[in-house]
Amino acid sequence: MTDAVIDLRGATVAYDGRVALSGVDLHVASREVVAVLGANGSGKSTLIRAVLGLVPLAAGDLALFGTPFSRFHDWTRIGYVPQRGGATTGVPATVREVVSTGRLALTGLRRPRAADRQAVDRAIATVGLSDRAGDSVSTLSGGQQQRVLIARALTCDPELLVLDEPTAGVDAASQAGLAETLGQLANGGATIVLVAHELGPMAPLITRAVTMVDGQVLHDGAPPDSDHLHLHDPEHAHPVHEPHPSTRHVWGLR
């Protein structure tokens, strides 16, 4: 299985004694577009954090691109889009400054060259924020902040893109834009793993869905029919046009 991008076996993760993942396997082959679905607390975010080595495994093995995780250093091959929230900190930063940090996996300690700056500009253009590149990220809307984090993940042209709830609190237009960007990347040969509550306009891209319940994989296979994804589950219905309550304040211009 040489083309396995992600090979996670028997992964168990516990936070303070509470088991968040219990013996989970996840194998993702090159060029797959995998959606990890599930309710809050089902372990879906923990699963992709485990894949990236952000949470230690209490048991199990992880290999990325065929390399055991302990020996894996090829981080330029991975683009990570975390859940939004960490986008603003105590000191404001511009869109270009934040996106530029994505290039550090490649540049290391050397100073950025023209090629690095061009890669950053290209990534910003990909998400349609070129006219906001010099603006503070904190002045952007929720959907735009999400696009900044996506641009940051694209600066090294990753082979594997991992996105944690990229559509949470994002307006319909930005969701459509995100779906288009991901579609282009998938066509270009990228492998994509994303966590989502709802697939929305991304549904046609998904080649496989993994549904998590209580830290275990309930379903792994063909993606559910997007029309019925939430209709049978009123508790998890999230109208696309409704911003997430916790991020509603960023929608108005200050």
Place this chain on the structure above:
Amino acid sequence: MNPLAFDFMQRALIAALLVGLAAPAVGVFLVQRRLSLMGDGIGHIALTGVALGFLLGTAPVLTAVIVASIGAVVIELVRQQGRTGGDVALALMFYGGIAGGVLLIGLSPGGSNANLLSYLFGSLTAVSPTDVVIISALSGALLLTLAVVGRQMFAVCHDEEYAKVAGLPVRTLNLLLAVMAALTVTVAMRVVGLLLVSALMVVPVATAQQLVRGFRATVVVALGAGVLASVSGVLGSYYADTAPGALIVVVALGCFALASVGGVLVRHRRRTTGDLLVAPTALTTTKEPTPR
């Protein structure tokens, strides 16, 4: 009398210039991390180091560097654990630092709390030729280090998890920042004093934030505000015959107040001209002409 005619004033001004640069340069990362009070805590711990120097009969600056660095590393390790008890653990260290300092100075031969005063609030005459050498070397090292790892430090302080996935040495950079904060505190203590050093790390950064939008721009303005406050504070305290630390911080706070008013005016103007809706970059320092 021209203050520059005195050797001690020349030394104090050189120290003030370097401290005015180094303190905000390191402080900006603490503010970015929302650890603005960390410099304060390290200052408390450094006091024990100063007193230890008196007790052992060695240079107080040296022992302060060692004790403050150990304290800063412990604070960082507690923070990395992320336990809710971390907050209390930090408080214990801060109080222990002050109490330890006062206790040790009382035990040292010929020591009195008067010895500590110049370290607590800074002193114009305290900067010896040796101090100038130490301050120059340490602030030079701090600024040089930041010139090399500044981008990575920014990434780690901005989004630690992302930095891990970018393969950056996050733990090492965090510990480096803690040690750099400790060095800054000890470098600045002769001029500003341990109780007020944190202000010089934080207030110029807060001042810059009122006026500019980006991180790099914040650093540049903060360094300017830091040098302005420290140099004018040292000069002013020569004429007013006060401890320089207090005047430096008052000047820094004055700059902050002015910048706040300026920031409100700038934002108001932005709103009334509708720039934010139409051309969001119109008032930043980009090279595009302002359409107005």
